[in-house]
Structures are given as C-alpha cells and as structure tokens.
Amino acid sequence: MKLKKLAAQLTAVALAGALALSLAGCDKLPGVDTMTTGASVAEDGRETGGYVVGEVGEKLTTQFFSFSVDSVERTDRCGDAAAGEGTTLVVAEITVKNTFGETIPMFSSDFVLYYGAGDEDYCFPVEAAGDGLMELEYELAKDEEITAKVAYEVPEDADSFSLLYLEVYEDDFVGNAYYVDFEV
Known part of the structure; x- marks a missing residue:
C-alpha cells in the first residue's frame, strides 16, 4: 500500500509541478477551506484538476482531512x-485532522515542498x-487530530516555498491540489 501510494504521488507530483509554476505569485483565494478553483468533475462525481492556495495559519479541507x-x-x-553542506532545513509544523469518517493511512510524504x-x-x-x-507512516482515526513537525532539506539560498498536498485516491485517481505558500 505504501509503495503504491508513493509511486502514485511521484507521478502526481510531476503533474502538479506545472500547476505549481502557474500559481507562482497568485493571491490567496477567498474561503480557502471550502473553495476549489479550476476543478472539473469526473464521471464518478470526484473533483479533479482543481487547486486551493492558502497561507500559514489557514485551514484547508481536502476530501480526506483538513x-x-x-x-x-x-x-x-x-x-x-x-x-548538509550548502543546504538548510525548513521545518513546517502541520496540524492534520481526519474528516473522512474512517481511519485513513497517512505518510509524512503526503506533504511535498516546492522551493x-x-x-x-x-x-x-x-x-x-x-x-x-511527524512519523513517516501512521494511521489517523476518525476525527483524530495531530500536530507534528515535517522537515525538508533545501538549498540554503531558497527563500520562497509552496507546500503541496495532492489528493491521490487508492485507485490512483488524482483529485485536487492544495498549496500553502510562504517565505522563510
């Protein structure tokens, strides 16, 4: 399960890269915890291809968690x-709450950092x-909330970042992308 999800995310990250570049410099969207921009609806009713852009301190709500x-x-x-030499760590403290209705598998790698x-x-x-x-792999029970740190090693001259969560379903369907932009 973990390898399948990671492989799907790697593919999805490549797809989201172009979207991340097109969002550079975008203003925050109103109602970021409920508004998805640019989404279309697949035949099975799931949203795909949309995005939400937020900032530090704002809650974003995905299909699985906030x-x-x-x-x-x-x-x-x-x-x-x-x-390491020539790099620095960017550490994000992230709060995650399961809103899905049943226990879900989670991975620290669910959150990718663009720099x-x-x-x-x-x-x-x-x-x-x-x-x-944050644990590399953990389960989040229904309505459970955790707060943990996630560390990323980036070039020391990087100063503008976008943390990405991309919805990837068990059947590899790619949903919407959720970005939190920040500078540090």
Whole structure:
C-alpha cells in the first residue's frame, strides 16, 4: 500500500509541478477551506484538476482531512536530522485532522515542498525522528487530530516555498491540489 501510494504521488507530483509554476505569485483565494478553483468533475462525481492556495495559519479541507501549516522555520538541525553542506532545513509544523469518517493511512510524504521554478525543485520530508517530527507512516482515526513537525532539506539560498498536498485516491485517481505558500 505504501509503495503504491508513493509511486502514485511521484507521478502526481510531476503533474502538479506545472500547476505549481502557474500559481507562482497568485493571491490567496477567498474561503480557502471550502473553495476549489479550476476543478472539473469526473464521471464518478470526484473533483479533479482543481487547486486551493492558502497561507500559514489557514485551514484547508481536502476530501480526506483538513490541515494547516501552523508555523515554519529555517534551522540547521531538527530531531536527528542535520542540514548538509550548502543546504538548510525548513521545518513546517502541520496540524492534520481526519474528516473522512474512517481511519485513513497517512505518510509524512503526503506533504511535498516546492522551493524553486525548476521541474526538480521539490523535495519530500527527510527521514528523521525526535523533536516532535511527524512519523513517516501512521494511521489517523476518525476525527483524530495531530500536530507534528515535517522537515525538508533545501538549498540554503531558497527563500520562497509552496507546500503541496495532492489528493491521490487508492485507485490512483488524482483529485485536487492544495498549496500553502510562504517565505522563510
């Protein structure tokens, strides 16, 4: 299950890259926790191809959960993760609440960080533990809410970011994209 979801996300991230580039410099959308822009409806009734853009502190609601990026910071160390030469860690504290109605599998890699305009200017969270870091894989029970940190290793000169969650269903259907833009 984890590998299938990760492979689907990698494919979906490539598709979302063009959308991320087209959103650069967009203003915040009103009602970000309920409004999806540009979505179409598939034959089975699921939305696809839409996006929501928010900012730090705002709650965004997906088909499976709501989330907010509560704070962000730049640091050299978080838990047992340390930035390498020429890089820094960007740490986002994220609150996630299951709104789906049943337990759902979650992964820290559900949240991808874009840090530039290039096709490969994104990264997944570092594999680290401690200091309140989000588990790599966990289950979120119905109505359960967690707050945890997610650390990303990025080039030290990067200063403008977009955290992305892309809806990917078990059958690999790609839904909508949810972005939180910030500078740090």
